[in-house]
Amino acid sequence: MSGMNSKSANVGIVIVSHSPLVAQGTADMVRQMVGDCVPLAWSGGNAEGGLGTHAAGILAAIERAWSDAGIAVFVDLGGAETNSEMAIEMLGEPRSGRVIICNAPLVEGAVMAAAEASGGAALARVVATAEELSP
Amino acid sequence: MIGEGWKKVSVVSAHAALIGGLIEACREAIAANADHLSELDRAIGDGDHGTNMRRGLEAVYAERNRLVQLPLPKALEETGLTLVMSVGGAAGPLYGTLLIEIGRQLAGANGQIDFARALEHAIDAVARRGRASPGDKTLLDVLYPVHAEVVRRAGLAGISRQAERAASLTLGMKAMRGRAAFLGDRSVGHVDPGAKSCSLLTAAICRFLEEQCPA
Numbered sequence: 302m303s304g305m306n307s308k309s310a311n312v313g314i315v316i317v318s319h320s321p322l323v324a325q326g327t328a329d330m331v332r333q334m335v336g337d338c339v340p341l342a343w344s345g346g347n348a349e350g351g352l353g354t355h356a357a358g359i360l361a362a363i364e365r366a367w368s369d370a371g372i373a374v375f376v377d378l379g380g381a382e383t384n385s386e387m388a389i390e391m392l393g394e395p396r397s398g399r400v401i402i403c404n405a406p407l408v409e410g411a412v413m414a415a416a417e418a419s420g421g422a423a424l425a426r427v428v429a430t431a432e433e434l435s436p
Numbered sequence: 437m438i439g440e441g442w443k444k445v446s447v448v449s450a451h452a453a454l455i456g457g458l459i460e461a462c463r464e465a466i467a468a469n470a471d472h473l474s475e476l477d478r479a480i481g482d483g484d485h486g487t488n489m490r491r492g493l494e495a496v497y498a499e500r501n502r503l504v505q506l507p508l509p510k511a512l513e514e515t516g517l518t519l520v521m522s523v524g525g526a527a528g529p530l531y532g533t534l535l536i537e538i539g540r541q542l543a544g545a546n547g548q549i550d551f552a553r554a555l556e557h558a559i560d561a562v563a564r565r566g567r568a569s570p571g572d573k574t575l576l577d578v579l580y581p582v583h584a585e586v587v588r589r590a591g592l593a594g595i596s597r598q599a600e601r602a603a604s605l606t607l608g609m610k611a612m613r614g615r616a617a618f619l620g621d622r623s624v625g626h627v628d629p630g631a632k633s634c635s636l637l638t639a640a641i642c643r644f645l646e647e648q649c650p651a
Binding site: 352355378379380 | 488520521528529530566615
């Protein structure tokens with residue numbers, strides 16, 4: 302895990318969905334676009350593997366994708382956002398300050414953000430690129 | 437000396453019995469109503485509120501031997517963290533924030549804050565977490581009325597009744613937050629599951645405390 306962290310100075314991407322299939326599928330699309338040059342992790346479903354979200358799983362995903370350049374998080378519906386906020390708080394400062402939940406569509410946002418991140422863009426730029434998709 | 441020692445032991449065990457009893461009472465209230473809560477949630481949400489809450493309370497129950505050893509503020513905070521980690525959905529962070537904040541408020545200020553103030557701060561934190569206001573058809577519509585009863589020093593039975601009444605009033609509200617908000621006007625005519633679980637827990641806590649220290 303630390304191998305990827307030290308290798309990549311690029312912003313990381315975390316995908317959070319109520320559905321494990323949606324989260325994994327979105328991650329697959331990101332991988333297809335940027336390969337291994339962007340740290341990437343997903344959390345989908347509740348603790349029992351059913352539909353839902355849970356803070357512990359999201360926290361673990363942020364840890365897996367951790368990059369000192371920061372993390373852009375993409376969420377689907379309400380609970381995904383609330384649980385992501387909780388997970389970021391549990392991460393603790395100063396790292397929590399380098400994680401941003403993007404107000405963007407899950408799939409399009411994650412793919413565009415990853416493309417931006419793969420070019421070495423800073424976190425604010427990566428987030429802004431994804432959020433341009435939102436009305 | 438022996439007398440002092442026994443006094444300390446009995447205070448400690450009374451504390452443990454109080455926290456343990458509260459955990460047990462909440463767990464029972466949710467277990468007995470989990471299906472009903474999920475049914476309410478199916479009408480206007482994703483139908484998992486009962487199972488999520490039951491999972492959370494079972495996780496807290498599994499940790500009870502550790503939790504009862506802690507001072508009350510710490511026990512509340514740790515219970516909140518357990519709920520955050522186990523409930524999932526929006527309810528986990530919301531109930532978790534409530535307990536974590538009550539605990540932190542009680543622990544801060546050298547214990548100079550009273551329970552009503554601590555509760556108020558904590559409910560405000562829940563509102564911020566959910567970006568919701570009173571009237572949005574959420575658990576806030578039970579929490580704020582409960583707080584008002586605590587402030588005016590209503591009896592336990594009165595607090596419990598008010599919680600129940602407040603939950604039933606969400607029937608007429610239009611949901612502004614959460615999955616139910618997608619339904620717009622169609623969310624009217626259903627009791628909010630979060631408000632319902634909140635009133636059930638409030639009633640269970642009041643009933644337990646009343647049994648412990650009858651007026």
